[in-house]
Amino acid sequence: MKPGKKLRGVNLGGWLVLEKWMTPSLFAGLxxxxxxSWCVELGREAKTRLxxxxxxxxxxxxxxWLAEVGINAVRIPVGYWLFAADYPYHHSFGALPHPFVGGGVEVLDRAFDWAEEFGLRVVVDLHAAPGCQNGFDNGGIQDVCEWHTQEAYIDYSLETLERLARRYGKRRALHGIEVLNEPRWDLDTKLLKRYTSAAYWRIRSHCAAEQVAVIFNDGFRSFREYTGFLQPPEHDNVIFDIHRYQCFVQDDIDRDIYRHLQKVVCDWxxxxxxLIGGLGLPTYVGEWSLGLDAKLAALWAEGPFDHAHTAMDDFQFDIACRGYAAAQLAVFEKYLGWFFWSYKTESMPQWSFRECVERGWLPGKFA
Structure with a gap:
């Protein structure tokens, strides 16, 4: 499917790549x-639990439920360990050569069946790469960023993308394959471009441009660093992915709701x-949320975070969430599409699409 129909989507985060803040019950007592580290610590017990x-x-x-409310796409994060226990060793594995639980690919197969049953499009996103590409837990290993240091890690990432393209390239639901989620801001842009270009051709060897998009993330840098990159006619159906949050740096955390709204409707x-006028590629906002809670930032960044919204009563907080949601949707609708992060968490309602809808913070219908 060539770009055209606007995708209004939701991420299925915390499912095939674990994130502790999203499912703390899985990590309790560990x-x-x-x-x-979850698979290494649990060892044989990991299989049953996962x-x-x-x-x-x-x-x-x-x-x-997603189809009923008018969502027409899902973005599914996967790890490099999805297919087989042939991935390169990393020192975090300890004595285990292949610690990850097998069988995730059958879960992804089932997700494609459900997507096709209910008419949803699927973006499969390589969220965690060997050696970790960003040092975040969502990259597989927190506080480690070594993906770019070994050719074996980069090569295996490309092999994983080709396996995805080979297995799902003819599936009716497949909208696109994202080559790497959130590579860290200090990775060399030239290296990322070489990798992305190689990924494009590996995917294209199994997926026609008329059917499947190749998607790449901005890597926390200006779109201007990608001006002229992967342009038609040599490259076709390439999509740029940006993620927009206001809760991870101190300047954003310190904002009151009015300054949050101002950043959306003015800056964003x-x-x-x-971006739409200057990049030459269609763009998705691949991740966004209603998260303005400093408690989440404290999971990654040390130091005290004063929650700027504690002075609100419940009614005022609901209004703030609705306003922040509406402002973002008004801006993000300018793009080719968007994907809320995420469908579900155990204890963070502003990051749980379904709970946001049920609380009235987000619209009840998206079509």
């Missing part, structure tokens, strides 16, 4: 902070106009 999570966290009923709106 020292683990990410999926790698398979139970895979079968209960997201189900067919969730796809049915101006950015959208510049």
């Amino acid at each position: 020292n683990a902070r990410d999926e790698t 398979q139970q999570h895979w079968h209960s966290f997201i189900t067919r009923a969730d796809f049915a 709106k101006s950015e959208a106009d510049e």
